Amino acid sequence: MNEMVKMVVVLTVLSAASGGVLAGVKKGTASQIEAQQLTFVKGPAIKSILAGSANDPISDRFKIADGELERNFFVGKMNGKASNIAFESYGKGFGGDIGFMVGVNLASGKVIGAAVTTHSETPGMGARAKDDPAFAAQFKGVSIRDKEIKVSKDGGKITAISGATITSRGVCAAVTNAMATYQKLEPQIKEHIKQFDK
Amino acid sequence: MHNTLKLTVSHAPFWHNGSSISSKSRNILLVSLLAVVPGCYQYGMAAVGVVTLSIASAIIWELAINFISRRPISVGDGNAAVIGMIFAMMLPATTPWWAVVTGTFFAVVIGKEIFGGIGANPFNPVALAMTIVMLSWGDLFDFNAALVNYSFDFKGVYPLVMSKSFGASAVESFGMIDLLMGKQIGGLGATFGIGLIIAGVYLMLRGFIRWEISVSFIAGIFITAFFFNLMKPELYASPGFHLLTGYTLIAAFFLAPEDATSPVNFIPMLIYGFLGGLLTVMVRNIGVHVDGVLYAVLMINLVHPLVDKIRPKAIGKGV
Amino acid sequence: MPKTLVQEFTKGLWDEIPPFRLVLGLCPTLGVTTSMENGLGMGLATTFVLVFGNILISMLRNIIPSQVRIACFIIVIATFVTVVELVMQAYTYALFLKLGVFIPLIVVNCIILGRAEAFACKNTIIYSIADGLGMGIGFTLSLGALGAIREVLGSGSLTVWGDLSYSVASVFPSFQPFTFLVRAPGAFICLGLMLCVLNAIGKK
Numbered sequence: 001m002n003e004m005v006k007m008v009v010v011l012t013v014l015s016a017a018s019g020g021v022l023a024g025v026k027k028g029t030a031s032q033i034e035a036q037q038l039t040f041v042k043g044p045a046i047k048s049i050l051a052g053s054a055n056d057p058i059s060d061r062f063k064i065a066d067g068e069l070e071r072n073f074f075v076g077k078m079n080g081k082a083s084n085i086a087f088e089s090y091g092k093g094f095g096g097d098i099g100f101m102v103g104v105n106l107a108s109g110k111v112i113g114a115a116v117t118t119h120s121e122t123p124g125m126g127a128r129a130k131d132d133p134a135f136a137a138q139f140k141g142v143s144i145r146d147k148e149i150k151v152s153k154d155g156g157k158i159t160a161i162s163g164a165t166i167t168s169r170g171v172c173a174a175v176t177n178a179m180a181t182y183q184k185l186e187p188q189i190k191e192h193i194k195q196f197d198k
Numbered sequence: 199m200h201n202t203l204k205l206t207v208s209h210a211p212f213w214h215n216g217s218s219i220s221s222k223s224r225n226i227l228l229v230s231l232l233a234v235v236p237g238c239y240q241y242g243m244a245a246v247g248v249v250t251l252s253i254a255s256a257i258i259w260e261l262a263i264n265f266i267s268r269r270p271i272s273v274g275d276g277n278a279a280v281i282g283m284i285f286a287m288m289l290p291a292t293t294p295w296w297a298v299v300t301g302t303f304f305a306v307v308i309g310k311e312i313f314g315g316i317g318a319n320p321f322n323p324v325a326l327a328m329t330i331v332m333l334s335w336g337d338l339f340d341f342n343a344a345l346v347n348y349s350f351d352f353k354g355v356y357p358l359v360m361s362k363s364f365g366a367s368a369v370e371s372f373g374m375i376d377l378l379m380g381k382q383i384g385g386l387g388a389t390f391g392i393g394l395i396i397a398g399v400y401l402m403l404r405g406f407i408r409w410e411i412s413v414s415f416i417a418g419i420f421i422t423a424f425f426f427n428l429m430k431p432e433l434y435a436s437p438g439f440h441l442l443t444g445y446t447l448i449a450a451f452f453l454a455p456e457d458a459t460s461p462v463n464f465i466p467m468l469i470y471g472f473l474g475g476l477l478t479v480m481v482r483n484i485g486v487h488v489d490g491v492l493y494a495v496l497m498i499n500l501v502h503p504l505v506d507k508i509r510p511k512a513i514g515k516g517v
Numbered sequence: 518m519p520k521t522l523v524q525e526f527t528k529g530l531w532d533e534i535p536p537f538r539l540v541l542g543l544c545p546t547l548g549v550t551t552s553m554e555n556g557l558g559m560g561l562a563t564t565f566v567l568v569f570g571n572i573l574i575s576m577l578r579n580i581i582p583s584q585v586r587i588a589c590f591i592i593v594i595a596t597f598v599t600v601v602e603l604v605m606q607a608y609t610y611a612l613f614l615k616l617g618v619f620i621p622l623i624v625v626n627c628i629i630l631g632r633a634e635a636f637a638c639k640n641t642i643i644y645s646i647a648d649g650l651g652m653g654i655g656f657t658l659s660l661g662a663l664g665a666i667r668e669v670l671g672s673g674s675l676t677v678w679g680d681l682s683y684s685v686a687s688v689f690p691s692f693q694p695f696t697f698l699v700r701a702p703g704a705f706i707c708l709g710l711m712l713c714v715l716n717a718i719g720k721k
Contacts, residue, residue: 007582014577014589018596025600029607036610266717300695308706334697 035059038072042088042101042117049086049103049113050076055196057086062192064185071181073189075196076103082196084112085189089181091174094166095120098129100174104144104182106193114139116171126167135161135168139175145183148176219316222406223276229400230283230452232393237386241291241348245386248293249286256282256302263311277316281305284324284452287387288445290344297338301331317458325453325495332492345383352381357443358488366427366435377442384444391442398451407455410467415450416441418475426483434483444489446478453491459499466505474498522647529651535628536659536708537715542628546660547704549619554676556664558612559619560657562605564650566597567629571637571649578638590633591624598623628652667707671698 038046038058050057053076060075060082076084086103099118102111114137116130129135138158142149150156151168160168182189238245260278264271273279285305289298309323310316332339341356348354353371361369372382380390388394402409419440426434440446445453454460454474461470474494481490520528533539536546545563550556573593574581581589602620605613613620623629632652637645669675669685673694676682685692697703 003582003584007585010581011585011588011592014592018592021596022599025603029603032607033603033610036607040610040614312709330697333700334695335693338693 042099045101045115045117046074046086048115049101050074050084051113053077053084054079060196062195064188064192066181066185071185073192075193077196082193083107085193086113087178087181088117089174089178091170091172091177093119093121093170094126094164098167098170098174100171100178102139102144102175102178106190109144111139111142111144111175114175119167121164121167126161126164128161128164129167129171132161135159135171142175144179146179148172148179219275219277223280225404225406226280226401226452227276227283229397230287230387232397233390233448234283234287234387236380236390236393237287237291237388240380240389241345241386245291248289248291248298248386249283251295251298252286252289252302253279253282255299256285256306259303259306260311263307267311269315272315275316277310278306281310281323284448285327287448287452288324288328288385290339290341290384291386292344292347293338297331297335301327303327304330319458321499322453322456322459322495325449325492325499329492329496341383341385348383350381350383352376354383356384356488357382357439358482361435361439362482362488365433366439367432369435369439372439372443374438374442377439382443385448388445388448391447394447394451398447401451407451408460408462408467410464411455411460411471412450414468414471415454415474416446416471418472419446419450419479420475422476422479423483426479440479440482444482445491449474449478449491449495453495454498459502461502461506463506463509466502466508469505469508470498470502473501522644525644526647526651529648529653529655530658531655533652534655534659534715535652536656536663537712538719539628539631540712541631542626542656543708544622545619545626546663547701547708549616550660550664550667550704551699552668552672552676553661553665554612555615556660556662557657558605558609559616560653560660562601562616562620563623563626563629563656564653565601566594566623567632567653567656568646568649569597570594570629570633571645572642574633574637575640575642575645581638586638587630587634590630590638594629594633595624628656663704663707663711666711667698667703670695671700671703672696 035058038061043058046057055075055077057074057076060077061072062075063070063072065071071087074086075082076086078084084103084105086101088099088101090097090099092098096119098116098121101115101117103113104110105112115133116136119127119130121127121129139149149158149172151158151160151165151172153160153165154169156172158168158172234245234249238249256278257273260273261271264273282302282305285301286298289301305323305327309321309326310319313319338344340359342354342359345354357369357372357377376382378391380393382389398407398412401407402412420437423435423437423440427436454471461467474497477494477497478490481487481493487493529535531538535541536543542563545559549559570590570593574590577589577593598621601623602613605616605620632648636648640648665675671694673685673692674682675685685694698707
């Protein structure tokens with residue numbers, strides 16, 4: 001009986017201690033990990049969209065709560081003024097959600113650049129949405145104040161990647177979502193961006 | 199104390215045709231010249247260089263591993279020379295020296311000696327080495343690119359690549375007779391069909407290779423290709439085309455019937471050979487690789503112990 | 518005869534060098550050694566888990582009931598592995614991406630459980646540290662060496678750490694990488710040849 005109790009006590013204490021340690025480490029490294037993930041996963045896309053910015057868009061970011069989600073907004077400064085903003089939005093592709101980073105000029109409301117960040121599309125087919133910059137470049141100049149955007153097959157003006165219509169639709173859906181998000185959050189974004197305008 | 203006579207008997211089954219390894223090697227070397235000499239004539243001194251380097255380096259690797267592992271010198275049986283020769287037959291004449299030497303290293307050392315020398319190898323050494331070098335330096339073995347500097351009196355395109363990328367209709371211009379006479383590009387000793395067939399028939403008649411395997415291998419190719427051809431004649435090439443292009447004939451007469459890696463009973467031999475032919479055509483027609491022969495040979499090498507379980511019932515055992 | 522501290526340390530470097538003499542921990546040895554940097558990173562992560570796992574298990578060796586010792590070892594080891602994973606994610610994210618699934622798999626690396634079971638639960642802390650450190654460094658060096666060979670021959674470059682990288686093509690311009698070696702079967706053949714060489718040296 002004594003053995004039994006000892007076993008239970010030792011295992012319980014050990015497990016509890018381990019859980020405590022892990023919780024501590026997780027909390028301690030969470031912000032650093034987030035920064036790393038932003039740099040390595042989304043960094044390249046952000047950098048290409050906000051090319052020419054004077055600041056580091058990854059460190060100059062702010063969060064806005066959108067329903068249950070917390071969205072990251074990355075600020076790009078041009079000529080000393082925080083004029084551009086990039087944020088991510090999602091659309092359903094062939095193999096799951098496609099993350100699509102959209103850069104918007106606040107004054108004109110026009111998309112200044114866009115790129116796929118995360119996806120699980122078929123290599124060589126849907127994955128060309130990320131690898132072929134010409135596809136994402138089509139979104140340049142689209143007004144973020146529009147209602148939605150479609151591929152040409154559905155009566156829109158985006159030329160789909162050949163053999164990857166579903167992926168192309170997914171990206172269009174992501175941009176449509178981005179429009180909705182932007183229109184909903186525009187006042188808050190403009191509020192937040194002032195702190196970077198120095 | 200007296201010395202008892204020890205009769206050591208290893209596991210059945212056995213295969214012996216009454217001749218020694220060295221005479222078998224000599225014969226194979228000799229008949230392979232039937233295919234290599236026309237190849238050398240076609241590609242000139244470069245091909246001669248590849249063949250000699252391949253044979254020489256195979257023998258040197260074998261000698262080296264004999265010394266390192268302190269085993270008796272075994273180059274005398276000629277097996278290393280045969281490995282070098284067959285390996286060279288599959289190479290394009292333009293293969294650089296280091297690829298040849300690495301290839302024979304993998305054939306002799308990794309393919310054969312590491313497992314304990316001749317007769318203990320689980321895979322055909324040549325097929326193994328060829329697969330490894332092809333996987334590593336694919337562009338060297340892209341025959342179209344490798345042989346681009348030669349001018350031929352026939353179409354200088356690797357037939358299998360043609361049929362793979364453009365369908366069977368693109369290869370109709372290759373006449374059967376031309377293919378048989380070696381009027382196609384490919385490995386330096388792999389294109390001259392008549393020479394290979396004569397060599398194979400001679401080896402089969404002398405009993406150095408087992409006709410069951412070669413014949414069933416060819417039958418496997420023929421039947422599978424026939425059905426593919428029947429389904430979509432514009433997409434899949436004819437059986438004769440598959441038989442005379444790529445490494446098919448080399449595999450049928452030199453690779454598949456290799457002693458240590460092939461079964462010895464009648465039915466297993468037929469299954470083994472047929473499976474090889476089937477896999478070859480499957481890879482060529484629906485796989486991504488241009489030539490499936492090497493993969494097919496490696497696969498049937500793996501299957502060999504399994505099919506060898508099909509054997510005649512021992513008399514008196516069971517009811 | 519009880520061994521000295523130095524002997525406990527050095528045995529991991531040669532006499533019982535993990536992948537080659539004990540032939541333990543082959544999963545990461547074969548899986549991550551496509552480059553030297555990966556091998557060293559994996560080795561360091563394993564060393565960390567090995568040393569701290571040994572310390573804790575050696576400390577608790579009189580408390581842990583023998584019936585549940587394996588469960589306790591696993592808890593301790595898994596804790597340290599998760600710590601390593603989080604720390605790597607936070608500070609060496611690029612390496613973490615490359616090593617991927619192999620980091621969590623350190624938990625089931627047989628060297629670590631093996632040393633805990635065979636050594637740390639029977640010896641004092643100091644000796645356990647020496648043992649863990651020796652084994653870990655031996656493991657790191659083995660993985661680094663294997664990774665270096667495969668990387669130099671297989672992809673024609675040698676990445677020491679981060680951006681510090683050399684290319685073979687700059688020394689021998691006609692060198693064409695032997696890509697077979699960075700593929701999975703190349704790992705087996707390379708490991709086998711290294712085992713072969715080490716056995717030949719050790720036999721004398």
